Amino acid sequence: xxxxxxxxxxxxxxxxxxxxxxxxxxxxxxxxxxxxxxxxxxxxxxxxxxxxxxxxxxxxxxxxxxxxxxxxxxxxxxxxxxxxxxxxxxxxxxxxxxxxxxxxxxxxxxxxxxxxxxxx
Amino acid sequence: xxxxxxxxxxxxxxxxxxxxxxxxxxxxxxxxxxxxxxxxxxxxxxxxxxxxxxxxxxxxxxxxxxxxxxxxxxxxxxxxxxxxxxxxxxxxxxxxxxxxxxxxxxxxxxxxxxxxxxxx
DNA sequence: AAAACAGTTGAGTGATTGTTCAACTGTATT
DNA sequence: AATACAGTTGAACAATCACTCAACTGTTTT
Numbered sequence: 001x002x003x004x005x006x007x008x009x010x011x012x013x014x015x016x017x018x019x020x021x022x023x024x025x026x027x028x029x030x031x032x033x034x035x036x037x038x039x040x041x042x043x044x045x046x047x048x049x050x051x052x053x054x055x056x057x058x059x060x061x062x063x064x065x066x067x068x069x070x071x072x073x074x075x076x077x078x079x080x081x082x083x084x085x086x087x088x089x090x091x092x093x094x095x096x097x098x099x100x101x102x103x104x105x106x107x108x109x110x111x112x113x114x115x116x117x118x119x120x
Numbered sequence: 121x122x123x124x125x126x127x128x129x130x131x132x133x134x135x136x137x138x139x140x141x142x143x144x145x146x147x148x149x150x151x152x153x154x155x156x157x158x159x160x161x162x163x164x165x166x167x168x169x170x171x172x173x174x175x176x177x178x179x180x181x182x183x184x185x186x187x188x189x190x191x192x193x194x195x196x197x198x199x200x201x202x203x204x205x206x207x208x209x210x211x212x213x214x215x216x217x218x219x220x221x222x223x224x225x226x227x228x229x230x231x232x233x234x235x236x237x238x239x240x
Numbered sequence: 241a242a243a244a245c246a247g248t249t250g251a252g253t254g255a256t257t258g259t260t261c262a263a264c265t266g267t268a269t270t
Numbered sequence: 271a272a273t274a275c276a277g278t279t280g281a282a283c284a285a286t287c288a289c290t291c292a293a294c295t296g297t298t299t300t
Contacts, residue, residue: 009190010181013215013246018185021175025186026233031168033236039162044155045258048145055141060277061130065138066145070129073259075278080258085239094267094276095133104235111231113146115224116153119205133276165288180247193289195248200288214246214297 040084041112045069046077053087054106059095160204161232165189166197173207174226179215 012018026034040046045067052058052066064074078098081087086105089098100106132138146154160166165187172178172186184194198218201207206225209218220226 008181008184008188010184010246012185013179013181017176017178018182021172021178021182021186024175025168025171030233030236031164031171034232035162035164035167037162037232037236038158038167042155042157042159042162043258044151047155047158048151051145051151052141055144056137058137058141059133061133062138062141064128064130065132066141068128070260071277072261072279075276076258079278091267091277094274096277104238108231108235111228112154112157113150115228116150116157118224130276163288190290191247192249192291195246196288199248211247211297214244216247 037084040080040086041108043077045073046081047109049074049077049081050086050100050105050109053098053100054109057097057099059097061095063098157204160200160206161228163197165193166201167229169194169197169201170206170220170225170229173218173220174229177217177219179217181215183218 041050048067049063052063058066060071060074060078063078064071067074078087078089082089086101087098088101089096091097161170168187169183172183178186180191180194180198183198184191187194198207198209202209206221207218208221209216211217
């Protein structure tokens with residue numbers, strides 16, 4: 001029986017387990033997508049923006065006022081949220097209004113909140 | 121009626137909205153906790169570790185083998201996951217076995233996966 | 241007691257990232 | 271057409287962070 005090749009610095013202790021788990025792992029791109037999704041939520045500013053938009057549709061100035069931040073900083077983060085498909089926007093004259101992309105975002109936000117409340 | 125003080129570079133456009141949303145915002149520590157939680161999930165290595173542990177209880181060497189990483193790198197991330205209460209561990213002789221802290225972690229993982237599948 | 245092994249930990253480093261600053265769109269007003 | 275305003279964007283800087291390396295526990299074996 002041939003030795004297996006390991007690309008880590010460990011002799012494998014539970015070989016069967018490792019093989020079995022390896023089969024059940026997701027594809028790299030899938031992991032990357034899920035990671036990217038959580039990464040977007042893992043920032044204080046973006047989370048507060050999403051929470052604010054969960055209450056009401058708001059323009060960039062409104063959000064900046066709620067968070068006490070500059071328009072520029074907020075706009076950068078809104079860009080990130082847009083690219084991640086977590087928010088939508090519509091222009092009305094000079095003003096751009098933002099809303100949550102869908103109800104799904106709302107659910108995850110509340111799930112996160114529930115999680116930390118349960119911990120306490 | 122007195123002018124309001126703004127700590128951003130914007131004249132507020134929708135004043136009533138801003139006040140109303142501001143009241144509904146969470147306390148800073150609450151946001152910080154939720155952010156920290158998502159931040160832990162927002163890393164490729166940690167997510168893969170959690171996914172692996174979702175399949176089976178594993179020791180550090182096993183995890184390192186599954187991910188093709190060094191024990192040290194994995195151990196560092198396990199430390200982060202432990203501090204965030206996402207995993208538990210038990211020692212058995214020289215070996216330390218890790219498991220998910222609770223079913224709640226499992227749920228959030230799967231919620232994240234469903235989210236990205238719906239997007240496609 | 242000494243060697244071997246599973247795992248942890250601290251310092252250092254390179255990469256990522258959030259905010260600022262300044263310049264820039266695009267739309268509306270005068 | 272010129273000014274003003276809402277918003278965007280790129281470069282630069284500071285802070286954060288994941289991995290490496292080396293030294294270290296703690297447990298078992300000989």
